[in-house]
Amino acid sequence: MGEIRIIGDLNGLGASLLSIMEQNIDNPERMKKIRRISGNLVATEKNIGVAITIIFDKGNISLKDGSVEKPSAALWTDFDTLAAYSCGELNPIVGVLKGRIKVRGNLLKLLKMVTIVRSD
Amino acid sequence: MAIYPSQEWCDEWKDAMNNDPACVETGKNWGLDFPGDFLFEITPGSGLDKTHYMYADIKGGKCLELKMLDSQGDKKPGFYVTGSYGDFKPVVKGEKDFIEGIVRALFIMKGDMGKIMRNAKYIRAMAASISSFKNEYLGE
Incomplete structure (x- = not known):
């Protein structure tokens, strides 16, 4: 079984996404998309302001509480939208176009990186 | 009106x-192919004198x-939620959002959080109910 490295204490957002990430790291199809990626993704629950950073290092994945200063990509959304995305109910492009998800940084990289929290 | 927490309150929530x-x-x-039971540990403060289990x-x-339990006993629930009475009370009153409490880590939930993400609408409906x-509340 693969392992997500946890840096420091996790907030509730990180704890909520961790089990999906742990399942994905054992999914070769899912990992194929992100195995070569290096960079970090900051995801922020916009209503509460709680953020996590997912760090990608060519197949090694770490998760930490809070944001980093210059992420490769960042997204802001509410918990329900993140939940809808993670269970496959929401296409992220549609989410962005409808304004439910705000993004910044390398969008192509973001779309690959964010699959680590998708469970469909 | 039932006092939160009490067996009478549990019956009303059910x-x-x-x-x-x-x-x-x-x-x-929910809970069809995984354990969907919850054990709530409500820690003292804000009028609650000792830890209560639900x-x-x-x-x-x-x-x-x-039902109310005297202790965790031998229960191994799918989801174990811990929080203080002071944090649970506003959720029961409808003043605070349970999911916000989870995200803020006011409530610590142990269990398959992926199931919570995939069933967020149910968790929200359950919390709204x-x-x-x-209700009446201790310490008020």
């Missing part, structure tokens, strides 16, 4: 969940059992 169409509909797959067995959108009836 009825509220089972009579709420949103809970029944959004929870129809066990909820939920399956397919229906609450089968909801808590505040759908009037």
Whole structure:
């Protein structure tokens, strides 16, 4: 079984996404998309302001509480939208176009990186 | 009015969940192929003198059992939620959002959080049903 490295204490957002990430790291199809990626993704629950950073290092994945200063990509959304995305109910492009998800940084990289929290 | 927490309150919440169409509909797959029971550990403060435990067995959108326990005992629930009475009280009153409490880590939930993400609508409906009836509170 693969392992997500946890840096420091996790907030509730990180704890909520961790089990999906742990399942994905054992999914070769899912990992194929992100195995070569290096960079970090900051995801922020916009209503509460709680953020996590997912760090990608060519197949090694770490998760930490809070944001980093210059992420490769960042997204802001509410918990329900993140939940809808993670269970496959929401296409992220549609989410962005409808304004439910705000993004910044390398969008192509973001779309690959964010699959680590998708469970469909 | 039932005092939160008490067995009378548990009975009212069970009825509220089972009579709420949103809970029944959004929870129809909850606990069918995984343990969907909850154990709530409510820690003292804000009028509560000692730790209270509340066990909820939920399956397919229906609450089968909801009762106060003297201790955790030998229960191994699918989801174990810990929080202070002071943090649970505003959720029961409908003033604070349970999911916000999880994200802020006011409530520590142990269990398959992926199931919570995949069933966020049900968790929200279940949490909303808590505040759908009037209660009395300790320390007020």
